[in-house]
Amino acid sequence: MPTIHFTIDGKKVSCERDSMLLDVALANGFEIPALCHHEAQPPYGACRLCLVEITQGRRNWIEASCTYPVRDEGIEVRTNSEKVQRYRRLNMEMLLARCPESEKVRQMARQLGLERTRLPEDGDTECVLCGLCVNVCSDVVGVGAISFVGRGSERRVDTPFGDPSDVCIGCGACAEVCPTGYVSAVDNEESMTREIRPFHTEHRLVACPECGRGFVTERQLAHLKEQLGPRSDILQGCPVCRGRRQAAELRRAYLTMTSGT
Amino acid sequence: MSESVQTRVIRALADLEQVAQIGRQRLYPQCIKLKVGLGTCGIAAGAVRLREALETEVRKRGLDAEVSATTCIGFCQREPLVDVQVPGRSRVLYGDMTPDSVGDLLDAIERGEVLSEHAIARADADDELVSGTQYQLATEVTEEDVPSFAGCPFYASQLRVATRNCGVIDSDSIEEYVGRGGYRALYTALTECAPEQIIQIITDSGLRGRGGGGFPTGRKWASCRSARGDTKYVVCNADEGDPGAYMDRSVLEGDPHGVLEGLMIGGYAIGTGEAFIYVREEYPLARRKLTRAIRQAEQYGLIGEDIFGTGFDFHVKIARGGGAFVCGESTALMASIEGHVGEPRAKHIHTVESGLWDKPTTLNNVETWANVPVIIGRGADWFASIGSEGSKGTKVFSLVGKVKNTGLVEVPMGITLREIIYDIGGGIPGDKEFKAVQTGGPSGGCIPADHLDLEVDFDRLSEVGSMMGSGGMIVMDEDSCMVDVARYFLNFLREESCGKCTPCREGNQRMFEILDKICRGEAREEDLELLEDIADVVKTTSLCALGKSAPNPVLSTIRYFRDEYEAHIRDKRCPAGVCKALVTYSIDPEACICCGRCAADCPVECISGKKGKPPAKATDKDREEGKAGEPFRIHAEACIKCGSCYEVCPVGAVQRT
Numbered sequence: 001m002p003t004i005h006f007t008i009d010g011k012k013v014s015c016e017r018d019s020m021l022l023d024v025a026l027a028n029g030f031e032i033p034a035l036c037h038h039e040a041q042p043p044y045g046a047c048r049l050c051l052v053e054i055t056q057g058r059r060n061w062i063e064a065s066c067t068y069p070v071r072d073e074g075i076e077v078r079t080n081s082e083k084v085q086r087y088r089r090l091n092m093e094m095l096l097a098r099c100p101e102s103e104k105v106r107q108m109a110r111q112l113g114l115e116r117t118r119l120p121e122d123g124d125t126e127c128v129l130c131g132l133c134v135n136v137c138s139d140v141v142g143v144g145a146i147s148f149v150g151r152g153s154e155r156r157v158d159t160p161f162g163d164p165s166d167v168c169i170g171c172g173a174c175a176e177v178c179p180t181g182y183v184s185a186v187d188n189e190e191s192m193t194r195e196i197r198p199f200h201t202e203h204r205l206v207a208c209p210e211c212g213r214g215f216v217t218e219r220q221l222a223h224l225k226e227q228l229g230p231r232s233d234i235l236q237g238c239p240v241c242r243g244r245r246q247a248a249e250l251r252r253a254y255l256t257m258t259s260g261t
Numbered sequence: 262m263s264e265s266v267q268t269r270v271i272r273a274l275a276d277l278e279q280v281a282q283i284g285r286q287r288l289y290p291q292c293i294k295l296k297v298g299l300g301t302c303g304i305a306a307g308a309v310r311l312r313e314a315l316e317t318e319v320r321k322r323g324l325d326a327e328v329s330a331t332t333c334i335g336f337c338q339r340e341p342l343v344d345v346q347v348p349g350r351s352r353v354l355y356g357d358m359t360p361d362s363v364g365d366l367l368d369a370i371e372r373g374e375v376l377s378e379h380a381i382a383r384a385d386a387d388d389e390l391v392s393g394t395q396y397q398l399a400t401e402v403t404e405e406d407v408p409s410f411a412g413c414p415f416y417a418s419q420l421r422v423a424t425r426n427c428g429v430i431d432s433d434s435i436e437e438y439v440g441r442g443g444y445r446a447l448y449t450a451l452t453e454c455a456p457e458q459i460i461q462i463i464t465d466s467g468l469r470g471r472g473g474g475g476f477p478t479g480r481k482w483a484s485c486r487s488a489r490g491d492t493k494y495v496v497c498n499a500d501e502g503d504p505g506a507y508m509d510r511s512v513l514e515g516d517p518h519g520v521l522e523g524l525m526i527g528g529y530a531i532g533t534g535e536a537f538i539y540v541r542e543e544y545p546l547a548r549r550k551l552t553r554a555i556r557q558a559e560q561y562g563l564i565g566e567d568i569f570g571t572g573f574d575f576h577v578k579i580a581r582g583g584g585a586f587v588c589g590e591s592t593a594l595m596a597s598i599e600g601h602v603g604e605p606r607a608k609h610i611h612t613v614e615s616g617l618w619d620k621p622t623t624l625n626n627v628e629t630w631a632n633v634p635v636i637i638g639r640g641a642d643w644f645a646s647i648g649s650e651g652s653k654g655t656k657v658f659s660l661v662g663k664v665k666n667t668g669l670v671e672v673p674m675g676i677t678l679r680e681i682i683y684d685i686g687g688g689i690p691g692d693k694e695f696k697a698v699q700t701g702g703p704s705g706g707c708i709p710a711d712h713l714d715l716e717v718d719f720d721r722l723s724e725v726g727s728m729m730g731s732g733g734m735i736v737m738d739e740d741s742c743m744v745d746v747a748r749y750f751l752n753f754l755r756e757e758s759c760g761k762c763t764p765c766r767e768g769n770q771r772m773f774e775i776l777d778k779i780c781r782g783e784a785r786e787e788d789l790e791l792l793e794d795i796a797d798v799v800k801t802t803s804l805c806a807l808g809k810s811a812p813n814p815v816l817s818t819i820r821y822f823r824d825e826y827e828a829h830i831r832d833k834r835c836p837a838g839v840c841k842a843l844v845t846y847s848i849d850p851e852a853c854i855c856c857g858r859c860a861a862d863c864p865v866e867c868i869s870g871k872k873g874k875p876p877a878k879a880t881d882k883d884r885e886e887g888k889a890g891e892p893f894r895i896h897a898e899a900c901i902k903c904g905s906c907y908e909v910c911p912v913g914a915v916q917r918t
Contacts, residue, residue, distance in 0.1 A: 043607075045606070045607045045761075045762065045804050046761050046762050046763065046804075047762075047763055048762050048763045048764055048802045048803075048804070049763075051802060062801050062802060064607070064802070064804070067606075067607035067609065067804075068607075068609060069609050069610065071609075087798050087801055087802050090764075090794055090795065090797070090798035090802075091763045091764055091767075091798060091802060094763060094764070094767035094768060094771060094795075094798075095763060095767070097767070097771070098767055118787070118791050119771055119791070128763075129760065129761075129763075129766070131761070147602065148602055148604075148760070148761075150760070151585060151587070151756065151757065151758065151759055151760055152754075152755050152756050152757060152758040152759070152760045152766060152769065152770070153755055153756075153758075153760065153766060153767070153769075153770040154756075154760070155759070155760030155761075155766060
């Protein structure tokens with residue numbers, strides 16, 4: 001891959017051709033806000049907060065940096081120009097009106113110098129429709145329990161027909177990547193269950209044979225065993241106990257080695 | 262009908278000519294031919310019953326005549342349409358035909374006359390566009406009382422290239438298509454031209470994509486041809502979803518082989534024999550016609566393996582769209598074919614490099630593909646001689662709204678809006694003033710009267726804040742409120758946005774809410790500023806073309822009709838009298854003639870008064886005898902502002918303010 005040289009806020013940077021501009025900027029220490037960006041997932045381009053201003057010769061335009069592959073030598077990128085701030089703030093105003101209860105959105109708005117929106121704050125969700133949960137479930141986990149439902153302002157994330165999912169394995173990756181906490185995985189140690197919210201999908205937890213803590217759902221365990229095949233014996237016990245056990249084994253091995261000399 | 266014909270594989274030009282002969286015999290039989298326009302539009306207008314009536318009557322009279330079907334003949338206003346062809350005589354198009362008028366029509370034909378009150382235009386010869394020849398119908402002009410197509414204002418300035426066969430052939434008959442020069446261009450392309458030559462011809466012709474973007478077709482093909490990859494695709498976009506637009510539907514229903522032939526030539530030029538046609542499910546007739554056309558072409562060996570013995574293979578599949586407007590966007594369409602949610606992606610890596618299943622893909626719309634065989638048949642120079650500087654050829658428009666002649670029209674690029682609206686369209690009905698014309702579909706713009714002399718092409722339309730789009734053209738008169746118009750289109754767009762990116766999903770919804778507020782008279786000055794801000798961010802930062810163009814209805818109406826916005830906001834007044842919340846109806850007691858029609862028509866009985874002689878004219882005697890009336894008045898609190906009193910008052914005493 002050829003290397004492309006260009007500037008971000010006047011600083012000279014370089015990257016492999018077709019690297020995504022946001023990744024290059026973040027790697028070089030620039031701060032660019034984003035809600036739908038995750039290093040483990042391909043760029044999606046939904047939130048439109050990672051906007052930058054690009055100048056190439058006489059052309060000058062606003063671009064979402066997450067989906068922009070760097071291909072041209074000498075482009076000048078500005079991450080914080082007045083124009084950039086204007087459009088980021090306008091999109092943020094709309095997100096704030098959509099998610100007035102979301103602490104994450106409000107905090108990002110404040111960072112953009114926005115205390116309130118001119119729009120009615122009439123939204124009743126914390127979901128910014130970033131798509132991270134949908135994409136992690138289908139592309140990374142490989143399950144596809146949730147999807148986008150509806151079009152336009154009716155769009156939401158849900159299971160088919162809004163019923164508890166029959167393919168969800170309860171891994172909680174959706175909750176892990178959710179930037180606002182709208183999606184969550186809540187474990188109940190007493191009943192040994194995990195609920196994936198707000199998709200009201202419940203799972204039974206498997207107790208760690210050593211400490212008795214519920215550490216994995218039954219279906220996730222089955223899913224992992226299927227993926228790992230013969231190596232699935234590493235799944236014995238919860239990560240904490242597994243760690244302790246391995247540490248003890250290491251210690252024993254070390255002691256054997258040192259005592260032998 | 263065509264299924265009964267013994268088909269054999271067409272390998273050589275002579276085989277094609279043989280099929281053409283059969284086609285010509287069908288097109289121009291030795292008996293009277295009555296062709297009924299049975300497109301979706303004709304069917305809706307009652308053409309099926311008309312055909313039945315014609316068949317019954319022909320049988321009853323023992324007339325040597327055949328009743329056959331064609332599709333859209335273009336003149337929607339005059340549907341149902343019948344085209345009458347008597348051997349040796351001029352062909353005559355009749356409009357406003359009903360089963361009741363069938364007897365009169367056949368009487369006239371039997372007498373060797375014309376049913377003049379229904380006659381629209383006559384043709385003495387039929388142009389066969391692909392070869393540039395003519396089929397002489399009449400040796401001398403008969404039916405001279407009927408204007409020729411060139412003399413009929415609706416048809417005079419039209420030039421039918423993409424719609425060359427629409428309303429002429431029975432689109433269920435491949436033979437008729439071949440009889441009009443069909444598949445000749447494919448033969449030429451496969452046997453005489455290298456793929457690069459085809460691309461050069463298309464490039465030289467100046468053809469630009471008819472689906473909205475206006476991207477040079479030749480350049481698109483060249484990029485796809487040179488893109489790396491063994492597997493490539495050609496795709497036809499038939500997901501026409503603009504309200505009030507039906508160009509692509511009409512072409513697909515009327516000439517499916519024209520689209521297929523274009524697609525095959527394109528496939529050959531790009532280097533692939535794999536094709537998809539994405540048809541929206543709301544077009545069942547178009548899909549049926551297309552399915553049948555594919556089957557017929559397969560039977561003749563025109564689709565399949567080793568076409569014309571050249572080694573070129575071609576296969577095509579129909580993908581059915583679920584009716585999402587956004588699936589007309591190229592990347593969303595491809596996602597939908599792949600079986601994913603129809604959502605666009607960023608297009609920095611073009612679909613000609615990485616499209617369907619990440620393979621190089623060329624997508625053009627129905628009308629673009631339909632132009633291709635003609636360009637190959639007649640040459641790049643011929644095509645480039647039509648149209649304007651930057652936009653070559655013709656464009657099909659669906660001319661609808663407040664015009665006398667609505668219809669599907671195809672005109673050379675560069676014709677003025679005035680010619681389309683006033684010459685072809687016949688002007689505005691009811692002596693009303695023209696106010697604006699909306700072009701480019703829901704995300705196009707409204708163009709005011711000042712620009713009526715604008716030459717219609719890709720670039721000029723963009724300059725005035727609208728766009729060509731796929732060719733919808735909605736004419737509005739003085740009774741249209743431009744804020745309400747913007748609100749209508751934004752209502753469509755907020756529902757049809759896929760919802761993936763923030764500006765398009767939230768912005769279209771918010772713009773709609775503000776427009777609704779303005780129409781209700783509840784908006785303040787700062788709402789207009791907010792509306793313009795949102796329009797700006799949606800236009801600048803949306804992911805795909807739907808979002809980037811969605812604010813056009815708002816921006817163009819603010820640009821040309823700002824005073825109407827201000828009247829709604831500042832004076833709480835709707836100048837066109839459309840926005841119900843801002844309109845009040847009252848009756849001028851001096852002008853009221855006490856006829857009581859308003860009260861009789863009022864659906865909520867909120868008008869009271871006394872029928873009789875108007876007070877000014879009543880004598881004392883009238884009053885004594887109780888014959889004097891009392892002026893009627895509207896009780897505003899109960900009025901639902903339906904306007905029926907306003908419509909019905911014979912003396913204009915009801916006022917709308």
